[in-house]
Amino acid sequence: MKCFEKLVRDFITSSLPASMDPLQFAYRHNRSTDDAIAHLLHTTLTHLDEGRGNYVKMLFVDNSSAFNTIIPSLLTTKLGDLGLHTSLCDWISNFLTDRPQSVRVGNCASSTLTLSTGAPQGCVLSPLLYSLYTYDCTATSSSNIIVKFADDTVVVGLISDNDERAYLEEIKHLENWCQENNLLLNISKTKELIDLSWSRHTSSLAKKARQRLYHLRRLRDFRLPSKVLRNFYTCTIESILTGNITVWFGNSTKQDRQALQRVVRSAERITHSELPDLQTTYYKRCQTKARKIVKDPTHPNNRLFSLLRAFRERKRLPDGQDREAEEELLPTGHSGPESGKLINCGDHHH
Incomplete structure (x- = not known):
């Protein structure tokens, strides 16, 4: 079934207009989380540079069990509006409705329930269907943008002259949109960003990377070849240090960069080989x-x-x-x- 889902997913993706929901960065060719973050930061920094007194507010929105609350009839209507063939919309509706579900723990199984709401977790199609379900969740004011990556959403308010009305109205509009589309806002996990410092992020990266140096030392103690040690470093340590590096390294402080580079230097001593420095990467x-x-x-x-x-x-x-x-x-x-x-x-x- 998953193989067939992949075929359907690829067909849907190829049938969608390229201009659809340009600020949804998930499940699209040549898009990733660093593209979403880069666009977010560029918009923010540009607005801050345009005038004294300008500031930006960002609301990171979380929906409770987002995939489980999709209404199939509403989804298929939106797919039809996007130009997908009626037969494909009907197949997706059939795929999402009247689904038997039970829970098994060991030899014990629950009674079977029939579900006609939501997209199944773990299905190949579910993430794409959710992104299409939310394609019409866009900003209503030119002083706001809504950036999305799958079910992660951020409302950005570009504020001048201390006038936050458009930003607050945007949040209210988003709340109404969620109600109309059966999505429940998780208030406890919805946060407003007040500081653009990357120090906490880099400190977390350095801590995780240092913890993995222990395993690199153990491999060295087992007299594994230097090539194996370098491969282990690349897969388990460098991947942590350089994740989305294009969007945060340029804004990190000299002290934070040095802390990260010390991890690289420690790995060089362990592997007895030269490793790429973070600036070059x-x-x-x-x-x-x-x-x-x-x-x-x-x-x-x-x-x-x-x-x-x-x-x-x-x-x-x-x-x-x-x-x-x-x-x-x-x-x-x-x-x-x-x-x-x-x-x-x-x-x-x-």
Whole structure:
């Protein structure tokens, strides 16, 4: 069944308009959590730079058992509005309704219930169906944006002159939208961000990485080859230190960066080999991310990058100069202030 679900998922994805819900960053080609965070930070920093007294409020919204509260009839109506064929909408409705469910613990099983609400947890289709169910949850004011990644939602209010009315009205509109769509807000887990410091985040990363150094030392004590030690470092330690690095490393303080780099230096002593430093990894991933965005005209951040004339004329360059022209796309001083802010998010020490 999961194989068939994958076929249906891919068919639905290929049938959707590219312009649909551009600020939903989940389940779309060339989108990830760091794209969502980068867009969020760029919007925030741009507004703060536009005028003295400007500030931003962010409300991170949590829904209780979001997948379990989807109304299939409402979902299929929305799928039809998106242009999906009636037969496919009917199949999805049939897939989600009259589902038998029971719970088994050991040799004990509960009585069977028939469910006609929600999308089954663990199904291949459920995350995509939820994102389509919420595609019409968008900001109503130009001074607000709503950024989504699957069932994670943040309302961003760009506030000037201490006028928060549009932001508060947006929250009220979101509350009404949730009620109309049978989604229950989890008030205890819905939080408003008041500080953009990354120190707590980097401290958490350093702590997790240091804990895994113990296992790296144990492997060394067992006299495993240096190559195996490096692979273990890459999979279990570097992956922690560099997760979404393009959106937070540029805003981290010098002290926080040094704390993270000390973990890398400790790993080098254990593995007896040179490992990539975080600054280099950060620059390389920024470059990779920038090139992907430039090549994707449907990406919400594509408009922030402008191709230089030298790159547009690369076909006329002598052999060997293509690489030099390509470098001019990067946000490290060549692509303009907008693209630089997107990737680097203020690459300085606080």
